[in-house]
Amino acid sequence: MAKRRRIRHRLGRLSPGGVLALAILVALSVLILIPIVFTFLYSFFPKGEIEAYLKTRGSYDTTKWLDVLYAPAVFSLRQYYKIFIEDPTYLRLLCNSALYAGAILLGQALVIPLTAYALSRFTFRGRDTIFFCILILMILPFQVTMAPSVMMLRWLGLMDTVWAVILPMCFSPFYIFLLRQFMVSIPNELLEAGMVDGVGAVRGFVHVILPVCKPILGAAAALSFADCWNMVEQPLVYLANRQDLRPLSVMFNQISTEGADVAFAGSALYILPTLLIYLYFQEDIVAGIQLSELK
């Protein structure tokens, strides 16, 4: 009895509009999750079953109300076995993706916090100009920056090498902006307290700024990882003649023809890292996105 009253009490605190909003958001959340859930579900279907199902998709079966498969007749892990052991095509592309993400994150970790630190905790001539340029670069569409940077990469002899994809991403203006926004808001007292102890600019960065920045660094790393994991334009253009160097994100629509079961299992494997990263970092990511408001 007491429990039921408590539940009614909780619902009672919502206005009628709130109940409506709750209903809409619940429905929408289900809709948003459906593609992800079904990708994982279909990755456990045996080859015969999923391909027979896909063959029926072109026709419209009016005898059924909703023609959707919910559970496999036989639960299968054959396609995962194929990906990991038998035919390493997917696995190799997945490794490519992981290597790109790793290299880019490493490069960003070396460059971006330092740049953001210099732009946020120092006053020097030209600082505002540099920051303004970074803002402009941030909002320029990729189509605009791509063409000129290809000229540069060609001149440097980097086209069709992994560096063409990695190097420009290491200096991504958005993440410089994001970290700068966070560092600006760190109270000066924190640094000054360190200064009394005779901490210089570099040690202040390592011992004061970096520990305080932990949440935003996590958020930036997670967002940047998702960027790398999903990049398409860069490898398409910069690796035009080197299909073997391309990450999985670009190759999806070319290899998904070889078997629906493997394609679904590959998709599920591809989603998994970002899903785990999101579950771990979600609060930091939300806080990080909120920082991209210009203050």
Added chain:
Amino acid sequence: MFHRKKIVWLLLLPGLAGLLAFYVVPFFGGIYFSLMDGTFANEFVGLANYKRVWQNPMFQLGLKNTWELSLLCAPVIWLLAFLLAGMLKTLRHRATPFRNILLLPYLMPSSAMLLIWTLMFDYGGVVNRMVTAMGFERVLWLEEDALRFPIVLLYIWKNVGFSVVLFASALSAVHPSLYEYASLEGAGWWTQSFRITLPQILPTAFLVFVLAWVNAFKIFKEAYFIGGDYPSTQIYTLQHFMNNKFAKLEYQDVTAAAYMFAVGVMVLFALMYMSKAVRSPSE
């Protein structure tokens, strides 16, 4: 805050060098490049490249589609995010799980969604079931004309969460007393949202629109997954044009196309910025 320390240039060096090398210098160098004829003689041809690209029907098609798709996605995402953020606010502390679910697709690679998406939109798929349930004719979603719908939807599915989060943080800063007063005056939810909330968060609203719009140029990704290198004319974007020009090594054309596009983007930015300044002179 450190003043005039020489060390700052040392700290800035790697970042600045990279930005200059891969973004700033190429951007200006490309202007010179786009004015040359690109042959061995490398003669100055003025705006001839621009003229040729401008008259290319595929460029016109790509440019038109890119504008249309981005100006379709951005307002939809903007409005949807605003309404959803408002809904999240009415739920107060219960909103967190919903907000997190809304943001989840933002990190999902859309390439991995391709399979399930085509499944949903094929002729016997779930979407057509819904369409017939509502009493309409079935649609061939993955053919020529209707193709835009699944692509735009995939894009919105993926990107709306980002804008929701931005809006939600701005909404939480609006003073509650404003709503109490409005409720006393008998203003409904709709009036409150668009007459009180929106003017209060105008800078954020502007930012969300700009970001949504700039990001919408990346809809090429979704179009590429569903349509490939040479998709139907409905979803042939500027990026397709540039990629195909790259493949033919016609670099002059690519740079010329990029700068014409940049001019268009900049003009629209300026217009939006000015209209914002005009609308809120008090700020």
